[in-house]
Amino acid sequence: MKQRSMKWLKMLTEANGVPGYEDGIAAIIEKEMKGVAAISRDRLGSIICEKAGTRGGPKIMLPGHMDEVGFMVKAITKEGYIRFIPMGGWWPQVILAQRVIVKTSKGEYTGVVGSTPPHKLSEEERKKPAEIKTMFIDIGVKDKEEAEKKFGVRPGDPIIPICPFEELANKNYILAKAYDDRVGCALFMDVIAELQGRKHPNVVYGAGTVQEEVGLRGAKTAAAVIDPDVCICLDVGIASDTPGAKDDDANDLGKGPQISVYDGSMIPNIRLRDLFIKTAERRKIPYQIQVLQTGGTDAGRVHMHSEGVPSLYLGMPTRYIHSSVGIIHKADYDNALKLILEVIAQLDAKTVARL
Numbered sequence: 001m002k003q004r005s006m007k008w009l010k011m012l013t014e015a016n017g018v019p020g021y022e023d024g025i026a027a028i029i030e031k032e033m034k035g036v037a038a039i040s041r042d043r044l045g046s047i048i049c050e051k052a053g054t055r056g057g058p059k060i061m062l063p064g065h066m067d068e069v070g071f072m073v074k075a076i077t078k079e080g081y082i083r084f085i086p087m088g089g090w091w092p093q094v095i096l097a098q099r100v101i102v103k104t105s106k107g108e109y110t111g112v113v114g115s116t117p118p119h120k121l122s123e124e125e126r127k128k129p130a131e132i133k134t135m136f137i138d139i140g141v142k143d144k145e146e147a148e149k150k151f152g153v154r155p156g157d158p159i160i161p162i163c164p165f166e167e168l169a170n171k172n173y174i175l176a177k178a179y180d181d182r183v184g185c186a187l188f189m190d191v192i193a194e195l196q197g198r199k200h201p202n203v204v205y206g207a208g209t210v211q212e213e214v215g216l217r218g219a220k221t222a223a224a225v226i227d228p229d230v231c232i233c234l235d236v237g238i239a240s241d242t243p244g245a246k247d248d249d250a251n252d253l254g255k256g257p258q259i260s261v262y263d264g265s266m267i268p269n270i271r272l273r274d275l276f277i278k279t280a281e282r283r284k285i286p287y288q289i290q291v292l293q294t295g296g297t298d299a300g301r302v303h304m305h306s307e308g309v310p311s312l313y314l315g316m317p318t319r320y321i322h323s324s325v326g327i328i329h330k331a332d333y334d335n336a337l338k339l340i341l342e343v344i345a346q347l348d349a350k351t352v353a354r355l
Contacts, residue, residue: 001330005190005337008032009174010165012182016101018070018087019211021158025066029185029208037192037206042225046218047208051192053200058352060204060344061228061309062191063219063298064184064235065212068177069322071137071159073102080147082111082137084159088213089295092132094323099162102139106152110162111139161324172254172330179326181212183316183333184234190337191344201348202229209298216265219298223305229352230272230310232340233299236326237290237315251317253329256286257336258315263292265300269310271355276312276343285339286331290315310355314340 011032017025026047030039037049047066069088076082082102095113102109115135118126137159139147147153163177176182188206195204205226209218223231237258240251251258259276260268280287292315303311316336319327 001334004193005186005333008186008189009176009183012185013165013176013178016103016158016160017066017068018072018158018160019067019214021103022066022208022210025182025185026208029189032189033192036196040225042218042221044218044221045210046222048222048225049188049192049206051195051204051206053195053198053202053204055203057202058229058347058349059226060202060347061207061223061226061231061302062188062204062340063207063209063222063231063233063302064188065181065210065218065298066185066208067211067213068160068180068182069213070161071100073153073155073157073159075155076144076147076153077136078144080141080143082139082147082153084132084135084137086132089322090132091322092130092135095132095135096130098324100137101160101162102137102153103158103160104152104154109139109151111137114138163325168327173327174330175325175327177325179316179318179328180236180321181234183236183318183328187234187333187336187340191340194337194341195344200344202344204344212298216296216298216301219301223302223309227306228302228309230347230355231299231302231312232343233297233302233311233313235297235313235315236318236321238292238321239317239319242319251288251290253317253319253327254331255317256288257332257339258288258290258317260290260292260313260315263296263300263313264294265296266303266311266313268312269303269355272310272312275346276314276339279342279346280339283338283342285335285342287335287339288317310352
């Protein structure tokens with residue numbers, strides 16, 4: 001993996017941006033893409049990076065959403081504990097005892113997710129999964145007044161998991177939060193960077209979209225601005241190489257990006273799907289097939305734009321998505337980048353018309 005890619009992944013994943021609070025992520029993308037692409041915004045906050053190859057050629061949209069799963073302050077108890085709601089889909093069991101950042105008008109404060117100690121639960125209660133409504137965040141204050149007046153905590157404040165970017169024992173494996181979907185943002189930035197000085201028969205639009213985790217909202221408005229002819233959505237996929245994973249759903253880290261043939265929001269354009277598969281096989285780029293029966297991506301909204309947009313979702317195999325941490329493999333990132341560039345080079349007006 002190039003130094004540039006590592007730098008962008010670290011910057012993007014360590015930045016904080018839950019749905020509706022993506023400005024910091026957009027600022028990073030704008031700064032890094034300045035002079036490389038033409039930058040614009042939609043009115044919801046999505047950032048669009050335009051790289052023209054052939055003016056008048058097909059418009060290729062590469063959405064990667066900027067928001068990450070997180071939480072929002074719902075209320076403060078009289079004792080100063082924070083009740084919260086999820087922003088995006090969470091399995092409650094992965095939330096307990098996690099460290100988080102609460103961002104207020106007066107600063108950023110570390111907290112920990114707590115709940116009733118098991119020692120104070122009945123035997124029957126201990127058998128039941130904890131629910132988010134029973135959890136709270138402790139930022140270390142004496143009461144509600146101190147939380148509100150001194151530290152500025154109020155309903156609506158965003159709450160973000162804490163997880164630094166880190167290479168693991170085998171340095172091909174990298175750990176961070178918010179791969180979903182800062183990895184997609186980094187990929188479209190890398191695509192645009194790689195296209196500098198290259199001829200391509202189209203105009204490429206990297207789109208950092210907002211509020212994907214709460215309903216694919218930015219995808220709708222960004223597509224209205226771009227009016228794309230093709231959409232290649234860049235998002236995480238499910239890695240199933242951990243204990244307990246199903247054998248019939250084998251998608252492993254290090255074995256290539258995932259070409260999705262089905263997800264809960266979209267059946268991909270069949271010709272575009274086949275173009276990806278044939279290109280990968282011809283260029284000897286490793287790939288995997290993904291079937292995702294639940295969940296969806298920005299492509300689920302973009303493919304229904306206007307008269308319809310030929311679309312495909314390319315996944316980055318990722319362990320532990322929708323939690324406070326994820327793990328990806330550097331080779332999958334590199335091969336995803338190669339495959340996207342190879343396909344973009346083929347998307348001229350005649351090919352797009354055949355889709």
